[in-house]
Amino acid sequence: MVLALPKGLVDAGETPELTAIREVLEETGLSAVLVTKLGDIKYVYVRSWGDKQRVFKIVSFYLLRYQAGTINEIAEEMRIEVKRAFWIPLADAVRSLSYRGEREVIRRAQQCVEAGKW
Numbered sequence: 001m002v003l004a005l006p007k008g009l010v011d012a013g014e015t016p017e018l019t020a021i022r023e024v025l026e027e028t029g030l031s032a033v034l035v036t037k038l039g040d041i042k043y044v045y046v047r048s049w050g051d052k053q054r055v056f057k058i059v060s061f062y063l064l065r066y067q068a069g070t071i072n073e074i075a076e077e078m079r080i081e082v083k084r085a086f087w088i089p090l091a092d093a094v095r096s097l098s099y100r101g102e103r104e105v106i107r108r109a110q111q112c113v114e115a116g117k118w
Contacts, residue, residue, distance in 0.1 A: 002098045003088075005105065007059050020062040028085040029073035032064035035118050038108045041101035061105045063112050 006027040010019045017034050024032050038061045047053050072085040088096050090113065093106040112118055 001083075003096055004098055005061065005102050007061075016060045017062060020060070020064065024064060025069070026078055027074065027082045028069075028071055030069040030071060031067045033067055035063040035065050036112060037062050038105050038112070041105065043101065059101075061102075063109050063118060065118060 006020075006023045008019065008023040008026070010016055011022075014022070017037075021032060021034065024030060041059045041061070042057070044054055044056050047055060071087055074082060074085060090106070090110055094103050094110075097103050097106060
């Protein structure tokens with residue numbers, strides 16, 4: 001099982017911050033408000049479909065504060081991307097997430113929370 005943070009493409013006319021808020025809603029069922037940017041992850045991968053091109057990707061992550069909603073109440077069409085959304089205690093997230101870059105993002109989130117910046 002791959003355990004990852006919500007993320008997705010920036011739609012036309014959308015800021016990265018609004019993308020983060022939209023993607024969290026779509027992939028978790030939760031609405032949230034922006035607190036701060038945590039940073040960017042940059043990586044390259046090779047498409048496993050079509051043209052097999054190398055793709056350079058930058059993913060921006062933000063600390064958000066829960067506003068409303070029920071975790072995992074997501075649209076059925078999102079089940080292609082998200083099998084299940086669930087809460088992980090922040091203290092457990094570093095050892096639970098599948099991707100090294102996302103674990104570093106969680107460390108930054110922990111620092112913000114510990115510093116009272118949320």
